[in-house]
Amino acid sequence: MEDKRQEEEMEIDLLMLVQDVWKGVKKFWFLAVLLALAGAAFMYLRSSRGYVPIYQSEATFTVMTSTSDGQEGSAGYNFYYDTTTAGQLGTTFPYILGSELLTDAICADMGTEYVNGSISANVIQNSNMVTMAVVSASPEDARAVLESAMKVYPDVARFVLGNIQFNIIDPPSLPKEPYNIPSYTRQTAKGALAGVAAGCLFILLYAFFKRTVRKTEELDAVTSLKCISSLPEVRRRARQRGKKEISILDERGMSGYREGIRSLYIRIAREMEKKEAKVLLITSTTAGEGKSTVARNLAYAMAETGQRVLLLDGDLRKKKDRKEAVGQEDYGLGHVLEGVCRTKQALKKEEESGIYHMPAGESRKRPGSLLASDTMEKLMRELRGCMDYIIVDAPPCELFEDAFVLERYADTAVFVVRYDYVQRYRVLECVTSLSESGSSLLGYVFSGVPVREAGYGYYGYYGYGNYGGSVPSGILQRAGSRG
Template sequence: MDLRDYGRVLRRNWLVIVALTMVGLLVGGASALLAQPTYTAEAKLFVAIQGSGSVSELQQGNTFSQARVQSYVKTVTSPIVLQPAIDSLGLDENVDDLSRRVKASTELNTVIINVSASDRSPVQAAAIAQAIANSLVQAVDTLERPKAGGTSPVSLSIITPAQAPTAPSAPNTRVNIILGLVIGLALGIGAAVLRGKLDSRIRGEADLRRVTDSPLLGGIAFDADATRKPLLTQTPAQSPRAESFRQLRTNLQFANVAGHAKTVLISSSLPSEGKSTTATNLAIALAQAGQAVCLIDADLRRPMVSEYLGLDRNAGLTTCLVGQTDVNDVLQPWGEENLFVLTSGQIPPNPSELLGSDEMKTLILRLESAFDTVVIDAPPLLPVTDAAVLSQHVGGVVMVVAAQQTRSQDLQKSLNALELVQANLLGVILNRLPVKGPDAYAYSYYNNAESQSAPPREESAARQNSSSGNTPAENAYRPARVLPRSR
């Protein structure tokens, strides 16, 4: 993953990042509010060398003091200093417990020792710091006193007595909130990256490119009304959904610039990826461009084209393949363009055998001779072998991939299945792309010449035709295209 991939992952999971950041912020604030305040008092001591006061002795004493100060700092937390302080104050704790609340330090090249003590009571903190400072004075005097007798050459004096603090030293509300914010943000970013690493769903073109280099024929944005109004003629002519299918039609023509693929099979890896609506709307878009189009519902397990277009499917593809009727008798016109639909017919017990039969191959050849383009809605590739078998009889295959639903391993299996039968993969369509966000597909809202030249009467008539159900009886005035009878 490069920086752009990480950026997309963070944008996809921005809600997780914000949520964990807010949790960290709340935890930091709550810890600051719920924690019991702690007060810290400090006393300062000065280390001096007792001498005659000559310049030479003062220089030697100063050097000696600086060398000894570090030792005195370490002595502060020793029993020889803390135990007398505990006894003088009557504290109910031992030396180890008190040493955790006492700190001693000194500044570089100075002879000043800082002794601090912490307690939940400001008065008690000052008393402990003062008692430890007094005990340190006595301890150093005892330790530095010559064994032969006499006074100690080192003298410690308290220059700043400990005073009760007016404000707690802990918790630091600002620090806790900032720390909680930083930790929450780090956890959010980490969770987003981990989620992106584990997520194998194809969310956009970048994810698609990691699976296949096949051309991206187009992207179809997610439309909440698509379930209720799935057809292209039911959406405004300048809507992003209508524009995407026109763009798909153009890209498909460029992908098939040689013209060898007159029959295009539309399939997907798994059900519910939108292949049937894509096949139906692609056929409508091609017909609106002036082509003679035949749409075949070859999904003999879950046929949906007849439901979308409001057509009768009792007689259709299966009745032609078993020889009960000729294709001329079951082709149903739809709309005002040259669009004819061959519905699925009765669902057979052996769909794979019918679709892979010589009769199916002959039927496709007959339709190719009479129509400019034949669009076939095929079953998904992974659950059944129907699409793989049928792909050997067509000029090209187009895969529909549902964004944020199809997993990369499923798409890879589907592509491998097509490659195994040496199918001609024309490209991939990304369906249900988000309108906004890092994976949104860019659409052009400019009025192109194609949309401007479309007569409003035809557009409204097509929408009225599709919304009214468009039964075969309503289209009876249109003669079906006459095809050569099969021998």
């Protein structure tokens, strides 16, 4: 049974890896194209700019040996093919060609100070046939050096091979074109293929190390924090035209998300009623996980039941672009903490939703010290006295300590995790840090879950009775009429 379960998990992991690879292709396909173009351009420039034409002159001949003393009067038939000498050619030719004796002899024959070329020879195994070649940047020098080498070689090799004579088969020729003409098409293709391979490798590494959270079981297995709600993904085409934000006040479409938020409120309200809690902090690992959207819509759901709800924007590092509050956002939390204005001047009530909103205001250079000040503590006591619920929209807790500072003023907290967005270890680190700081975490909200993954759309999935237990008093005063 255990083996079967492990096989199923392996199949699921492989399927996820394939899915991640496909997502990587869709996300980074342009990178592979850019790398292919860059590789092709690099190889083309390297081939063209670094190209130096080299000419090669060749000659083929056989080597004959003689038992005579090699004087001028010796007859030609004294030279013959010797199997012993043929066997020595393969080892002696490279040695003699690289010797200083041959180089000095060629320089003396040509009347030059150096040999403008490189000499090589290829001896056919177990034969006396040799192909000698000279390569040089000058075609004339290539042939001249080859002719000179063939002329002086017998005298230089006489001490090793005895008297020898070359029987010319193919004489040295003047090369008409370089022998190393580059294939720009081939080099460009190699560069392009190398770029594509680098892009594919990057995508594979991206898929392998992605390891984002895509199932609640992945977090349940490593932390005691439980999922209290899964909110479906809301695609842009399902939103009301002209609105960029997801809002449960929009009655057209998004029924799954709307009911999910209201059911989330029921769970949170029941737990907060047990704890006699008023202040709820909502945070996440990083930006873009839907934290502010959950906080705002949860405030809407609370206000639907007739509660006095304040949405407090605790992010003093950047100003939110919000136009929903009545009137211009002249003052915010930062102004109150700096003593620029009173609390009432920073509070705005939204007519459509009925919630109170205190924006963050302009960004501050040292938000941590403001949030940890005595003024902030006094402000929270003041707000507790006039509000039924306070939802603190805290900054992400991965990079800054602001969320941990705001957590001191909260009675409980909820963590938002977006589907397939953040690596598991990063979520775990933030959750562990919040737990160690003494925060009372109710659980986490799994946001942006695709409909196909969660099975949304079934009747009653978000029905209030699905969660069991009694409904807190006052919740159904307006929720029944709006649901």
